[in-house]
Amino acid sequence: MLIEKYSPLEGKMLSIMDIEGNIVKKDLMPQIKDEKILELYKMMLLTKIADTKALQYQRQGRMLTYAPNRGQEAAQLGAIAATEERDWLVPAFRELGAWFYKGVPLEQVYLYWYGSEMGSKFPENVKMLPVSVPISSQINHGAGLAMASKYKGEDHVTMAFVGDGGTSHGEFHEGMNFAAVFDAPLIVIIQNNQYAISVPRHVQTKTKTLAEKAVAYGIPGIQVDGNDIFAMYLAAKDAVERARKGEGPTLIEAVTYRLGPHTTSDDPSIYREDSEVEEWSKKDPVERLKKYLINNELWSEERDQKQIEEYEELVNATFKRVENSGETPLEDIFKYHYETMTPILEEQLKEYKSNLEGSEK
Amino acid sequence: MLIEKYSPLEGKMLSIMDIEGNIVKKDLMPQIKDEKILELYKMMLLTKIADTKALQYQRQGRMLTYAPNRGQEAAQLGAIAATEERDWLVPAFRELGAWFYKGVPLEQVYLYWYGSEMGSKFPENVKMLPVSVPISSQINHGAGLAMASKYKGEDHVTMAFVGDGGTSHGEFHEGMNFAAVFDAPLIVIIQNNQYAISVPRHVQTKTKTLAEKAVAYGIPGIQVDGNDIFAMYLAAKDAVERARKGEGPTLIEAVTYRLGPHTTSDDPSIYREDSEVEEWSKKDPVERLKKYLINNELWSEERDQKQIEEYEELVNATFKRVENSGETPLEDIFKYHYETMTPILEEQLKEYKSNLEGSEK
Amino acid sequence: MALMNILNTVNHTLDHEMERDNTLVVYGEDVGYEGGVFRATVGLQKKYGKDRCFDSPLAEAGIVGSAIGMAINGLKPVVEIQFSGFILPAMNQIIAHAARMRNRSRGRFSLPMVIRAPYGGGIRALEHHSESLEAIFAHIPGLKVVIPSTPYDTKGLLLAAIRDPDPVIFLEPKRIYRAFKQEVPEEDYIIPIGKAKVIKEGRDITVVTYGAMVPQVQEAVKQLEKEGISVELIDLRTISPLDKETIIKSVQKTGRFAAVHEAVKSFSVAAELISTVNEGAFLYLEAPPTRITGFDITIPLPRGEHHFLISPEKIIKKIKEVVEF
Amino acid sequence: MALMNILNTVNHTLDHEMERDNTLVVYGEDVGYEGGVFRATVGLQKKYGKDRCFDSPLAEAGIVGSAIGMAINGLKPVVEIQFSGFILPAMNQIIAHAARMRNRSRGRFSLPMVIRAPYGGGIRALEHHSESLEAIFAHIPGLKVVIPSTPYDTKGLLLAAIRDPDPVIFLEPKRIYRAFKQEVPEEDYIIPIGKAKVIKEGRDITVVTYGAMVPQVQEAVKQLEKEGISVELIDLRTISPLDKETIIKSVQKTGRFAAVHEAVKSFSVAAELISTVNEGAFLYLEAPPTRITGFDITIPLPRGEHHFLISPEKIIKKIKEVVEF
Ligand SMILES: Cc1ncc(C[n+]2csc(CCOP(=O)(O)OP(=O)(O)O)c2C)c(N)n1
Numbered sequence A, B: 001m002l003i004e005k006y007s008p009l010e011g012k013m014l015s016i017m018d019i020e021g022n023i024v025k026k027d028l029m030p031q032i033k034d035e036k037i038l039e040l041y042k043m044m045l046l047t048k049i050a051d052t053k054a055l056q057y058q059r060q061g062r063m064l065t066y067a068p069n070r071g072q073e074a075a076q077l078g079a080i081a082a083t084e085e086r087d088w089l090v091p092a093f094r095e096l097g098a099w100f101y102k103g104v105p106l107e108q109v110y111l112y113w114y115g116s117e118m119g120s121k122f123p124e125n126v127k128m129l130p131v132s133v134p135i136s137s138q139i140n141h142g143a144g145l146a147m148a149s150k151y152k153g154e155d156h157v158t159m160a161f162v163g164d165g166g167t168s169h170g171e172f173h174e175g176m177n178f179a180a181v182f183d184a185p186l187i188v189i190i191q192n193n194q195y196a197i198s199v200p201r202h203v204q205t206k207t208k209t210l211a212e213k214a215v216a217y218g219i220p221g222i223q224v225d226g227n228d229i230f231a232m233y234l235a236a237k238d239a240v241e242r243a244r245k246g247e248g249p250t251l252i253e254a255v256t257y258r259l260g261p262h263t264t265s266d267d268p269s270i271y272r273e274d275s276e277v278e279e280w281s282k283k284d285p286v287e288r289l290k291k292y293l294i295n296n297e298l299w300s301e302e303r304d305q306k307q308i309e310e311y312e313e314l315v316n317a318t319f320k321r322v323e324n325s326g327e328t329p330l331e332d333i334f335k336y337h338y339e340t341m342t343p344i345l346e347e348q349l350k351e352y353k354s355n356l357e358g359s360e361k
Numbered sequence C, D: 001m002a003l004m005n006i007l008n009t010v011n012h013t014l015d016h017e018m019e020r021d022n023t024l025v026v027y028g029e030d031v032g033y034e035g036g037v038f039r040a041t042v043g044l045q046k047k048y049g050k051d052r053c054f055d056s057p058l059a060e061a062g063i064v065g066s067a068i069g070m071a072i073n074g075l076k077p078v079v080e081i082q083f084s085g086f087i088l089p090a091m092n093q094i095i096a097h098a099a100r101m102r103n104r105s106r107g108r109f110s111l112p113m114v115i116r117a118p119y120g121g122g123i124r125a126l127e128h129h130s131e132s133l134e135a136i137f138a139h140i141p142g143l144k145v146v147i148p149s150t151p152y153d154t155k156g157l158l159l160a161a162i163r164d165p166d167p168v169i170f171l172e173p174k175r176i177y178r179a180f181k182q183e184v185p186e187e188d189y190i191i192p193i194g195k196a197k198v199i200k201e202g203r204d205i206t207v208v209t210y211g212a213m214v215p216q217v218q219e220a221v222k223q224l225e226k227e228g229i230s231v232e233l234i235d236l237r238t239i240s241p242l243d244k245e246t247i248i249k250s251v252q253k254t255g256r257f258a259a260v261h262e263a264v265k266s267f268s269v270a271a272e273l274i275s276t277v278n279e280g281a282f283l284y285l286e287a288p289p290t291r292i293t294g295f296d297i298t299i300p301l302p303r304g305e306h307h308f309l310i311s312p313e314k315i316i317k318k319i320k321e322v323v324e325f
């Protein structure tokens, strides 16, 4: 297996494509159909645009809050592209590209950040959990999903995301260990974007890499250039195959960078230098894949421009719908706590409604 | 440093003395004065006797409950002997030898297992926390103690104990990572006694050793023959020196075996074979050190016999005192919740007292 | 029908339902091979295999968190927390996730899962082995909190909990795990969650209790009846959602009220019960409702535990105070 | 004296005490370099160095657990939990250890530590950023739970919390972090923990509230006074230990009672208050005491949050019901 050849303890990091879009490790270049690469590129583009727009809306006071993905698109899409529709996705909260790939409609994404629970009620065929705000707690869910797939004899795998900061949490440890002990088909992707809000990666932990934390669970871990979609895909593909074959979980560290703020309430200029952002901008994963496509005559600047315009319209139209979708109906805040509403909740809802009617008179 | 030469990832385990008490790694044999070795042996003996007696008392219905240490005496005493009076000890709940070394009176140990909080109020000079029943939560306390020592510019180190089962817990992970990130002078001793109640070590985690979990924190980890007091001492000494010099924490896995039940409410015959117990009995750390002492003419069977008798008397007399120490005074269950009793507690205590008086009439 | 104590009944009920429903999985610390430290799951691994009843690593957030994942993915996990004091490391999973997954996903994901934990004092145990934390769970929307007091109820309530589409915290009164036996039917039956049981009708005072306190209160009531005080005794069975109707109806009849539990007094289940009585039967109240509960202290270790535990005498005395008010 | 809002006052008070007492250390997620996501600790690292104000790894049990160790070893840690919803992973440390170390060690080890966390809704935030969990902490013996409602009180209470030899959960009403300013004296002063404040005397009803609800209730009271209803308004300041005396004395005077908080209704602080009033002022009560609280639901995301939050109108309506009963 490739993963075993890339031990993070030996300081190895997997990368295939350079920042100019050239395939420098030809032997490792995964077999992906050109159409799929194009599809992935378009999703990166959509992610980028949806992201940029969300920030704009928020600055205009129209969007509630938002956690940008800019710069991390390849880590998200490269990983998820190695899974199939039948596989589960367990998000942290910053994997927009992966959500799109799984089929979450943009409208729901925006609904979520606009402050509506309906943003987390994905279509039935979208095998993805809602966002997990409590950092790392989702890793245990991922372990459980994967254990259940194994129990049922299905060959479905689960892919879970977490951040660099999340690796310090006890729930990360427990979830990883559960998955390992039960050989659960779980792939955990650490999006190491160098910061947990303002806290840099080196304050989070003393290890040289995050991938080497896999050692503590007796499973393979690999560090990957997270801005290289092919490297991410290859590592994830390997991990997915291992999992499907019953060989248990894998930990993948995607080395990447959050180009934007942590969320719209964050001011990154407090804790990081512009020069650092500039350095990483040169490694922009979207640009990199675009160069690859153009180099290989699969894409052109004109098509890019047209695609961008198309997506911008789509995004604007979608957001308008979200903006006009009204507030949460009163019943909705009561009715989903239990399958059947308890008498106490019924009573509270009734009382509130009658008050509302009273005050409308 | 020795520790760096014994990487658990390379399958190395430190051991110095064989089961016949012969020093097989002469070059590693630590410099310990004969008197200190004798003192440690006597503590092992006292530990063994206090242990065996406690089980007997419990079987006789006189002791409430008890968690035996038999078989683990070298792991406990070898480690703690590398520390000084000024250092902190953070126990899990099964380190009787280490508690004795720190100066906890046997009477208090018995009081604790007899069911009294007074068993945890150690003399002021005993720098040891009370038993931590919630598994692994004490590692975070250890990190904090060590961080405070560092903050104060003191060269005190903290030694914390945990079991093999405890390594699966999120609190273990968080505490180890805190200590590592802040270069806190913390030494964590895993007493890998092969079981967490009924659950064998290999069900707890997939790693080959527990020492290699140190990799996840970017700190050294070493696996040691936990029934070899010299090996334990050497590894701990190294770790203590590192810590004192400001080089941060070390993880030491003591490979040992609990010869007795988990606690007095446990029946180990349900989950393990007699043959396994027999195998490990041959490695009995007390016997092993005794052989060393006799081989080196520092001790004799007669002295051993006399010492045992002496300790048995001491232990019996101590337990009698505990048995006759009466019940917890009513005030005591109220008065230690806050420095100053709250009005509500005063009221509740008063009411209860007046009821008692009422019913006595 | 067979004579069983509460502990046997837990085992019998899990067995019963594992037989019927092969999506049921049972796990936790020492739960598999050994059958649990109380032997509540003994024999299940042998009968149903290691896939369906197994030991987990020592990690409560892992146990509850993985159960959440399993429940989403088609299984019905029934997990054991060895003692209710050790549920604390799983609080994040229980409160932030188990209680909320349905609401968060607007009904898409439900969590048919049960968290079993022996609770309460009186077994002369070490620290953290005697906790009564039901008030905390009851405060959290999205959870159900069930506590049986008899073998018969244990089966009916545990089956209801397992078949409930929502997460249930099932607290077992370990003090009376083996205290007495009862005929427990072999067949399937459900005792609905959310309904209290009027154990005994009475005129002078309504006394509400649950779990391990039920036999203590029954003892007290026997005594009181001899002295001519007629008690209406209610076993809550479910702490949340609370069966307000039964309680209020009773107090409207008796005009007096006492709540009995072992947990500490302040910010407790008893406080909720008194507020509920105020809201629903204020005009009927002839005396201040009273709390017969633990003190506001950490439950003492065994040599002081008797100061804390609630005896029939204490209950009698307090009830008389209310009746004679 | 300087004009400050609550947030500035937290910062000022920490600064004040760090200056005075070099055993005080301040840490938590993003607390050091950046000065906290709300900027409550801004400037402290620069002024006092990285040893005294620093960023911790992302791990709440680690934060609280290490603070326990530090407190035992001579420091006074004041740790921040970024939002009160993220205190859940630290529950084990708080309930099993912080609350018990003194009792467990029979007074040998005390824990002079403060856990600060912004609490409550109304800031249009994501899930888990709007929690009100005070009832849980108040239920646990050994903890103190303090919630200020003004800048002036924030300084006095936070200084009291820091100097308290026992652990204090200090919940900050983030909804009104920046809502208004007050003159806050430069000098040292303490507002004692465990004492409620009678904000305004009145005749017709006692209303008890705390934290972010205080301004809402004050708004309501103004309106009610205009309509001739005289309210005695009490700000609890400390949730636990509860100042029963002040509350009971007030209700003995007014004969009517309402408790207002944002947290859910059941098994809540309001339930405790009503029980307390029953125990201490039953014979004075002229109407059923009432709870003006959140519904028993998870606080909705922003697009539905207005349904949940408690407006002055709602308070007025409910208070009138009690007064006109
Ligand atoms: C348990 C918990 N503690 C704190 C927070 C607040 N918080 C939200 S995001 C974040 C940083 C996460 O960093 P990282 O894991 O690196 O993910 P990133 O935001 O960089 O994608 C923090 C501390 C939280 N959501 N959950």
Ligand SMILES: Cc1ncc(C[n+]2csc(CCOP(=O)(O)OP(=O)(O)O)c2C)c(N)n1
Pocket (backbone or CB within 6 Å): B094, B133, B134, B135, B162, B163, B164, B165, B166, B167, B191, B193, B195, B196, B197, B258, B262, C029, C058, C060, C082, C086, C089
């Ligand atoms: C958080 C927590 N969960 C469960 C328990 C119950 N329990 C007590 S000891 C034990 C096993 C501990 O195993 P290990 O860490 O190997 O230590 P050992 O008993 O072998 O010394 C368990 C599960 C506990 N004390 N704390």
Ligand SMILES: [Mg+2]
Pocket (backbone or CB within 6 Å): A163, A164, A165, A191, A192, A193, A194, A195, A196, A197
């Ligand atoms: Mg990050």
Ligand SMILES: [Mg+2]
Pocket (backbone or CB within 6 Å): B163, B164, B165, B191, B192, B193, B194, B195, B196, B197
């Ligand atoms: Mg063990």
